[in-house]
Amino acid sequence: MSHTRHEKLNHQFISRIIDSMADGVFTLDKGGRIASWNRSMEKISGYSAAEALGQTCALLNCSRCFGTSCPADIGRCRIFEKGSSGAKECQLQHKNGHDVPVIKHASVVRGDDGEILGVVETVTDISELNRARRMAEEASLRLGEIHRLDNIIGKSEPMVQAFESVRVAAASDVSVLIQGESGTGKELIAGAIHYNSDRRSGPLVTVNCSALPETLLESELFGHVKGAYTGAIRSRTGRFEEAADGTVFLDEIGELSPFIQVKLLRVLQEREIERIGESQKRKINIRIVTATHQDLRSLVAEGKFREDLYYRLNVFPIKVPSLRERKEDIPLLTSHFIQMMNRKTGKQIVDASREVMRIFMDYRWPGNVRELENALEHSFVLCNRDRIEKEDLPEQLRSGEGRNATNESASLRPAGYRRRKVSKDQLLTLLVDCSWNKSEVARRLGLSHTSVWKYMKKWGIPLAKSDPRTPPVQDKQPGS
Numbered sequence: 001m002s003h004t005r006h007e008k009l010n011h012q013f014i015s016r017i018i019d020s021m022a023d024g025v026f027t028l029d030k031g032g033r034i035a036s037w038n039r040s041m042e043k044i045s046g047y048s049a050a051e052a053l054g055q056t057c058a059l060l061n062c063s064r065c066f067g068t069s070c071p072a073d074i075g076r077c078r079i080f081e082k083g084s085s086g087a088k089e090c091q092l093q094h095k096n097g098h099d100v101p102v103i104k105h106a107s108v109v110r111g112d113d114g115e116i117l118g119v120v121e122t123v124t125d126i127s128e129l130n131r132a133r134r135m136a137e138e139a140s141l142r143l144g145e146i147h148r149l150d151n152i153i154g155k156s157e158p159m160v161q162a163f164e165s166v167r168v169a170a171a172s173d174v175s176v177l178i179q180g181e182s183g184t185g186k187e188l189i190a191g192a193i194h195y196n197s198d199r200r201s202g203p204l205v206t207v208n209c210s211a212l213p214e215t216l217l218e219s220e221l222f223g224h225v226k227g228a229y230t231g232a233i234r235s236r237t238g239r240f241e242e243a244a245d246g247t248v249f250l251d252e253i254g255e256l257s258p259f260i261q262v263k264l265l266r267v268l269q270e271r272e273i274e275r276i277g278e279s280q281k282r283k284i285n286i287r288i289v290t291a292t293h294q295d296l297r298s299l300v301a302e303g304k305f306r307e308d309l310y311y312r313l314n315v316f317p318i319k320v321p322s323l324r325e326r327k328e329d330i331p332l333l334t335s336h337f338i339q340m341m342n343r344k345t346g347k348q349i350v351d352a353s354r355e356v357m358r359i360f361m362d363y364r365w366p367g368n369v370r371e372l373e374n375a376l377e378h379s380f381v382l383c384n385r386d387r388i389e390k391e392d393l394p395e396q397l398r399s400g401e402g403r404n405a406t407n408e409s410a411s412l413r414p415a416g417y418r419r420r421k422v423s424k425d426q427l428l429t430l431l432v433d434c435s436w437n438k439s440e441v442a443r444r445l446g447l448s449h450t451s452v453w454k455y456m457k458k459w460g461i462p463l464a465k466s467d468p469r470t471p472p473v474q475d476k477q478p479g480s
């Protein structure tokens with residue numbers, strides 16, 4: 001192959017590569033005129049190569065290059081002097097007039113003899129990244145909002161005391177142990193402590209200690225290095241490190257194995273961790289908040305929980321009362337959840353009937369606030385008036401089964417509840433509400449996934465979401 005043909009092919013190859021790059025790339029000649037403009041540049045700026053070639057960078061009306069503004073005149077731009085601009089976050093103006101957030105990088109290109117050949121610029125569109133950043137910021141603001149103390153409902157004496165404890169705990173940095181039955185709002189309280197403390201701009205990392213077996217929990221908390229054990233194909237940062245300058249909330253702390261108890265004690269004493277498979281110690285700045293529905297003191301007495309760890313965790317104890325101990329909060333909680341669910345579902349339910357409120361006040365609420373929330377969620381599905389009536393309630397409440405019940409661990413949804421009949425309209429409404437997620441529909445109805453599937457088949461409802469507003473497929477006549 002001749003030298004010139006080889007060069008031509010090589011040139012073609014390079015320009016194809018540049019054209020296929022996801023980033024915008026363009027070059028300027030020594031006089032500052034645009035000499036090449038790849039496809040991504042066309043997409044980012046809206047200008048075709050034909051429109052851009054021969055123009056100056058003024059075409060992009062860029063918000064900044066060196067210093068505060070872009071002179072758009074290569075003579076006044078300090079690029080030749082500096083050699084490179086470094087990555088600059090700025091905005092360029094799209095042909096349609098709107099601003100496009102980008103990261104721009106310019107470098108001077110020199111020949112073998114050092115002579116300036118021109119400038120190459122890369123432009124990365126960060127609109128998507130900015131959108132994700134904004135969403136993360138909004139989500140974090142919303143989380144803070146949810147955990148505002150006035151979103152934790154309660155005016156009863158034991159709740160007022162719990163609020164006071166949260167305020168005191170939030171003003172300090174000591175370890176907090178939250179104790180209360182399941183569903184009383186312990187996680188909500190942990191969030192309130194974090195979001196009202198000086199660590200609020202740091203992360204709140206939650207780990208449920210009962211959800212993982214010992215070895216996985218160890219690696220979840222402490223991280224590991226590649227090859228630390230079979231299957232550790234890459235290094236992993238643990239949750240303690242991820243929570244830097246924030247709070248770690250360890251839920252179900254009573255479930256910790258003796259081995260992890262020792263490791264946690266060391267973290268609390270030394271304020272440093274070692275990733276599994278590594279001997280390097282890493283300093284960590286975290287606050288530890290823990291919770292349990294068990295009586296941790298008794299676990300200590302039974303020798304199942306280390307006493308030294310118990311004292312380290314229990315520097316500031318907070319007791320969250322059961323719903324039985326604060327029945328005067330039930331009306332307030334009921335209207336809070338009704339408002340919340342109206343916003344979520346678009347329904348306009350005003351309140352619950354007197355009869356329903358009487359049932360609520362008589363019931364023992366073994367599942368506490370979570371059970372009340374679930375009962376109202378269930379009633380919302382069935383209620384098609386503006387007031388929740390007795391027939392909308394789950395079976396265990398309608399039947400008065402849980403009245404003065406002593407079995408604290410009674411299932412939130414006993415067998416009677418599962419046998420509830422559902423109408424085709426209710427099922428359709430619920431499918432639309434749950435974006436055709438059949439498991440969620442089954443959960444809300446207290447039915448099995450298979451029962452929901454059977455109802456859908458029976459009524460000819462499409463199994464997958466087509467258009468939720470499309471009427472369901474009609475049952476076929478036998479033989480048709």
Ligand SMILES: Nc1ncnc2c1ncn2[C@@H]1O[C@H](COP(=O)(O)OP(=O)(O)OP(=O)(O)O)[C@@H](O)[C@H]1O
Nearest residue numbers: 151152153181182183184185186187188293369370
């Ligand atoms: N005082 C309250 N005000 C408003 N909502 C509450 C309150 N207490 C609990 N809830 C709601 O009840 C549900 C259960 O609360 P949470 O998960 O905090 O309970 P928990 O005690 O951590 O439960 P578990 O021990 O099972 O983990 C959540 O949806 C929460 O928002």
